Structures are given as structure tokens and as C-alpha cells.
Amino acid sequence: MTLNKKNTITVLGAGNMGMALAKVVAENGHPVLLWDLKKFLPKQKLPLRMKATADLQEALKASNIAVIAIPSPYLRGLLKKIPKRLLKHEILVNCSKGIEPGSLKRMGQVLEAMTRKSGARIVDFSGPSIANELQKKELTAVTLASHSPQALKKISTLFKNKYFRVKTSSDLIGVELGGIMKNVYSIGIGITDTLRPSANTRSYLLTQALEEMMMLGKVLGAKTETFSGLSGMGDLIATCLSKDSRNRKLGEAIARGKSVAAAQKEIGQVTEGYYAAVALSALARKHRVKLPLLQKIHRILYKKASPKTLFDPL
Amino acid sequence: MTLNKKNTITVLGAGNMGMALAKVVAENGHPVLLWDLKKFLPKQKLPLRMKATADLQEALKASNIAVIAIPSPYLRGLLKKIPKRLLKHEILVNCSKGIEPGSLKRMGQVLEAMTRKSGARIVDFSGPSIANELQKKELTAVTLASHSPQALKKISTLFKNKYFRVKTSSDLIGVELGGIMKNVYSIGIGITDTLRPSANTRSYLLTQALEEMMMLGKVLGAKTETFSGLSGMGDLIATCLSKDSRNRKLGEAIARGKSVAAAQKEIGQVTEGYYAAVALSALARKHRVKLPLLQKIHRILYKKASPKTLFDPL
Numbered sequence: 085m086t087l088n089k090k091n092t093i094t095v096l097g098a099g100n101m102g103m104a105l106a107k108v109v110a111e112n113g114h115p116v117l118l119w120d121l122k123k124f125l126p127k128q129k130l131p132l133r134m135k136a137t138a139d140l141q142e143a144l145k146a147s148n149i150a151v152i153a154i155p156s157p158y159l160r161g162l163l164k165k166i167p168k169r170l171l172k173h174e175i176l177v178n179c180s181k182g183i184e185p186g187s188l189k190r191m192g193q194v195l196e197a198m199t200r201k202s203g204a205r206i207v208d209f210s211g212p213s214i215a216n217e218l219q220k221k222e223l224t225a226v227t228l229a230s231h232s233p234q235a236l237k238k239i240s241t242l243f244k245n246k247y248f249r250v251k252t253s254s255d256l257i258g259v260e261l262g263g264i265m266k267n268v269y270s271i272g273i274g275i276t277d278t279l280r281p282s283a284n285t286r287s288y289l290l291t292q293a294l295e296e297m298m299m300l301g302k303v304l305g306a307k308t309e310t311f312s313g314l315s316g317m318g319d320l321i322a323t324c325l326s327k328d329s330r331n332r333k334l335g336e337a338i339a340r341g342k343s344v345a346a347a348q349k350e351i352g353q354v355t356e357g358y359y360a361a362v363a364l365s366a367l368a369r370k371h372r373v374k375l376p377l378l379q380k381i382h383r384i385l386y387k388k389a390s391p392k393t394l395f396d397p398l
Numbered sequence: 399m400t401l402n403k404k405n406t407i408t409v410l411g412a413g414n415m416g417m418a419l420a421k422v423v424a425e426n427g428h429p430v431l432l433w434d435l436k437k438f439l440p441k442q443k444l445p446l447r448m449k450a451t452a453d454l455q456e457a458l459k460a461s462n463i464a465v466i467a468i469p470s471p472y473l474r475g476l477l478k479k480i481p482k483r484l485l486k487h488e489i490l491v492n493c494s495k496g497i498e499p500g501s502l503k504r505m506g507q508v509l510e511a512m513t514r515k516s517g518a519r520i521v522d523f524s525g526p527s528i529a530n531e532l533q534k535k536e537l538t539a540v541t542l543a544s545h546s547p548q549a550l551k552k553i554s555t556l557f558k559n560k561y562f563r564v565k566t567s568s569d570l571i572g573v574e575l576g577g578i579m580k581n582v583y584s585i586g587i588g589i590t591d592t593l594r595p596s597a598n599t600r601s602y603l604l605t606q607a608l609e610e611m612m613m614l615g616k617v618l619g620a621k622t623e624t625f626s627g628l629s630g631m632g633d634l635i636a637t638c639l640s641k642d643s644r645n646r647k648l649g650e651a652i653a654r655g656k657s658v659a660a661a662q663k664e665i666g667q668v669t670e671g672y673y674a675a676v677a678l679s680a681l682a683r684k685h686r687v688k689l690p691l692l693q694k695i696h697r698i699l700y701k702k703a704s705p706k707t708l709f710d711p712l
Contacts (some may be wrong), residue, residue: 212601
């Protein structure tokens with residue numbers, strides 16, 4: 085395979101999501117260069133049109149479009165390591181879902197701030213897309229958000245195929261916020277389905293979660309209707325109910341009596357909701373919004389509140 | 399037990415839902431008189447403060463408040479049988495979820511029209527409340543809708559307790575419509591989870607369902623935000639994902655290759671979504687709204703379309 089800067093796509097991060105998107109893009113006919121630290125690079129034979137490298141410079145120089153699928157706690161650190169001359173991308177697709185603890189910035193904002201001078205256009209990727217299922221080619225639909233219609237068109241064309249449908253939005257804040265908040269509520273639903281398995285209870289708390297997303301979204305400038313779409317309600321349901329969700333597994337383990345530390349160790353990978361709970365609580369406080377369900381989950385994770393307190397009146 | 403018109407509640411319909419609500423009200427300290435045809439009356443010993451009768455006249459004369467939990471195809475027929483002098487209720491609570499095929503009226507509208515002269519105030523009951531779970535006292539939250547704040551206050555007080563939470567709304571159309579439409583989509587999710595079990599696919603179609611609810615709601619005069627609440631998104635999730643849902647079971651059976659008729663026979667009880675699919679298709683046509691997912695389910699139920707067509711592009 086010869087890599088050609090004009091049509092090659094760089095994917096940063098070879099975790100489940102990075103791998104899933106790399107496969108989709110390669111299958112759609114575009115050469116893909118997948119980057120990660122040596123120890124995280126896939127051992128198996130890669131599909132047609134896909135190459136892997138542990139050389140960040142090589143990965144970034146190869147393309148005009150980069151997809152970023154790095155766990156949010158590592159995003160800023162990675163961006164800091166990249167020399168400015170290597171960040172000359174036309175479009176950066178952000179898949180990282182989190183809020184930075186100190187600055188209270190969304191990952192999309194962190195990315196935007198750190199690449200502003202490069203002129204790259206940012207596209208946020210969000211929606212019900214459990215990576216293992218996407219890799220198995222299950223019918224999946226997601227939302228891409230950007231202020232640039234051209235960038236949306238280009239990335240939609242790159243991703244979409246028979247089993248992968250793509251909608252677009254101009255509401256970057258709402259699309260990204262849904263993807264961040266759902267991880268926290270997924271921990272709550274993991275607790276609920278373990279301690280009080282009931283379609284009624286689960287639906288009640290999921291509805292409360294959606295309402296809280298809309299409340300925080302409103303003060304941050306998001307459009308309310310965004311949260312009833314794929315990146316809001318859709319992603320919330322998928323993440324909360326899929327057995328593959330790490331955040332859900334964290335809730336299940338806590339409900340079975342594990343300490344938060346032991347539960348995280350058991351899961352072994354980054355559970356974004358654990359970090360997001362702190363930053364979202366702070367963000368809600370800053371904007372004087374009450375998010376009672378989120379705050380309960382926060383107290384269970386960080387203040388040793390009993391998982392049973394989830395069912396107290398909101 | 400002495401029945402006292404001032405505090406007795408009549409419940410019409412001893413199906414799962416009627417029985418569940420009767421139990422809640424009785425447990426909350428109010429005498430309940432449960433009516434149904436003799437063959438449907440419960441055989442088991444009734445809880446404290448609950449009595450059953452097959453005498454419609456006795457049931458209606460006993461109270462100022464009646465809860466109506468009759469399958470929608472039988473509601474008008476039952477109301478017709480009731481002499482006007484017996485319909486002197488202060489409040490009628492409607493739990494029937496359906497649209498009348500010919501008139502295209504919601505059950506709440508049928509009830510309103512047929513009891514207008516009595517001066518009764520109508521309260522619509524909707525939300526994620528699988529009856530079997532409510533009977534087991536699982537934590538449940540629902541929405542009551544009415545134009546009368548007094549009626550809402552009275553019925554809330556009647557229902558709410560430690561495991562049963564109640565929200566109120568003035569959007570009768572939106573609250574009722576969510577409860578009707580979700581039954582059709584539940585058939586679709588039964589098909590999806592049988593043919594293509596995937597959190598991604600299910601979340602995608604559930605999001606599409608919510609969007610279609612909002613679209614039809616908008617032209618009918620409902621408030622969009624109602625559909626992201628308990629009676630919309632909440633009820634949709636509960637009904638679509640609960641193994642107890644008859645509509646879901648209908649979808650599962652069709653997906654396994656059963657004819658619609660054989661599947662209905664197997665289930666044995668009224669599957670509201672089967673009837674609602676026709677009326678909602680007609681309502682959408684009348685108001686020139688496109689509901690692609692609903693129309694696919696309609697074609698599967700009535701036009702022998704293959705269940706697999708559900709996954710064709712919308």
C-alpha cells in the first residue's frame with residue numbers, strides 16, 4: 085500500500101473506538117494510518133488499506149485529516165507533545181468524550197484551543213456507537229457536529245456506508261455534551277440494574293438523565309432538541325444498556341459492593357464517566373444548575389455514599 | 399369495608415394496569431371498587447380496602463372518581479352502555495392508549511366527548527409503568543396530564559407514595575400521544591432485538607421513534623418537550639425493552655416467522671400497537687407528516703412486508 089497524503093486518514097488511538105473507525109474508513113476505500121503507543125498497537129493482521137505505526141510524526145505527516153480517539157485524560161498531554169509544524173490538518177475529528185478537570189473545558193474546546201493557529205476545522209463525533217458492535221458491522225447511526233458544512237460533508241462521505249449512517253448538526257456544544265454526560269448516567273444505570281432491576285425504574289432514571297442533560301446544555305448554549313437526537317437520547321440508551329459499556333460495568337461492580345478503586349482496577353481501562361462526574365458537578369455548580377441524579381452518582385463515586393441513595397427522592 | 403362515595407375510587411377494567419392502579423390506591427388508604435366483566439374479575443383474595451364487582455351500575459354509583467383502564471378497542475362500546483345519570487363523576491382518569499380507527503380521535507378525546515355534559519374533568523395517565531412491576535412495588539414514575547390543576551393535585555395525592563412518583567403536565571395531547579405511539583415502535587424493537595440484536599441498532603431506531611413522535615405531536619398541537627419526558631422517551635424505553643410488553647412480544651414472534659394473526663393468538667391479549675399502527679398511519683397521512691419507521695412497521699403488520707425491511711434506509 086502506498087500512502088498518499090491526499091486521501092490517507094490518520095487515526096490517533098488504537099483503542100476499541102479508534103480501531104472501529106479505522107476499519108470503517110479503510111473498508112470504505114481510504115488508506116488509514118493508525119497510531120498508538122507501541123504497547124497498544126494491534127497484534128493481529130490489519131485489514132486491507134490499513135497500516136499501524138508507533139511513530140507519531142509519521143502518522144501526522146501522512147494525511148490532511150486526523151481522527152482523534154484518545155481517552156480524554158490523555159488528550160492535552162498528547163497534543164502538547166506534537167510540534168506545531170506537524171499540526172497542519174485540514175480537518176480534525178474529535179471522538180474524545182470528557183471535560184478537563186481544572187479548566188472545565190470540553191475535549192472539543194481543548195482541541196480547538198490547541199490547534200487554532202493551524203486553521204484546522206473541528207468535527208465532533210458522537211452517538212450510539214458501541215465500538216465492538218461497529219466492528220461487527222451492526223447497523224449504527226451517529227451524529228457529526230461542526231461549524232463548517234464543508235468539513236461535515238467531507239467526513240460524512242468518509243464514514244458512511246451500508247451499515248453506518250451519519251447525521252450532521254451545527255450544535256457542537258450539545259452534541260459533545262451528550263456524549264460526555266451519558267457516561268456518568270451509565271454508571272447510575274449499572275447500579276440500578278444490579279440493585280433494583282426494573283424497566284420502570286430504569287426508564288424513570290434515564291428520563292431524569294435526559295432532562296438533566298437538557299438543563300446543563302441550556303445554560304452552556306446548546307440547543308435543547310440536540311439531546312433528543314442520536315448524540316443525546318440515543319447514545320444515553322446505548323451506553324447505559326450495553327453490557328459492553330465500561331461505565332455501566334463500573335456501576336454494576338460498585339452495586340455488588342466493590343470499592344470504586346477495586347472496581348476500576350477490575351475493568352482495567354479508562355472509565356470516562358468516573359472523571360466526568362467531578363468536572364460536570366463543578367460545571368453545574370459554576371452555572372448554578374441543579375442536577376440531582378448526577379450529583380447522587382458523584383457522591384457515590386467520591387463521597388462514599390451508599391449506591392442505594394440513588395433511589396432516594398430526587 | 400363500608401364504601402363511602404366521598405372517598406371511594408372506581409377502577410374500570412381488571413387487567414394488569416387496572417389491577418396495579420387499584421392496588422396502589424387501596425394501599426394508599428382509599429377504598430377501591432374494581433369493575434370488570436365477570437370472567438375477567440380476579441379470582442384471588444383482594445387486598446385490604448379493595449372490592450370487586452361485575453355490576454357496572456354499582457361500580458359507577460359508588461364514587462366521584464373513576465379510573466378507566468379498558469383496552470382502547472372497547473372503550474367507546476363501554477361508555478355507550480352507561481346511562482348518562484350514572485356518569486356524574488368529578489374526575490375521570492384515562493389509562494386507555496389508542497386512537498379510534500374511523501374518527502382518528504385519541505381515547506382521551508373519545509372520553510371527553512362522551513362525558514362532556516357530565517362536567518367531569520379528564521386526567522390522562524401515562525409513563526413508564528409496566529403493570530407487573532408496579533404491582534411488585536418497583537420504583538415507578540409517571541405523568542398525569544389535565545387542563546385542571548385541581549384535578550391534577552387530587553389524583554397525584556391519590557396515587558403517589560414511596561415507590562410511585564407522579565409528575566404533572568398540562569399537555570394532554572403530547573402526554574397521550576406518546577403513550578399511543580410507543581406501542582407501535584415497541585413492535586419494531588421486538589423485531590430488531592430478534593433479527594439484529596445490537597445496542598447500536600436499537601438506540602438508532604429508538605431515537606428515530608422519538609423524533610417521529612415529536613413530528614406528529616407538533617402538527618397535532620403538542621409541546622415538543624413533552625416527548626423527552628416520562629410519557630415520551632421514558633414510556634418508549636420501558637415498553638420497547640421490557641420482556642413483559644405484549645407489543646414487543648408481537649414483534650418478536652413476527653421476526654421469528656409467525657404470521658401476524660398467529661402471533662396475536664399466541665399473545666392472547668390486546669396488543670394496542672397493532673391497532674394504533676393503522677390509525678397513526680392515517681393520522682400522519684391526513685396531516686402530511688412522514689413517519690418512515692412507523693410506516694415500515696405498518697407495512698410489516700398489514701401489507702406482508704418482510705420484517706427485514708425495518709433495516710432499509712429510512
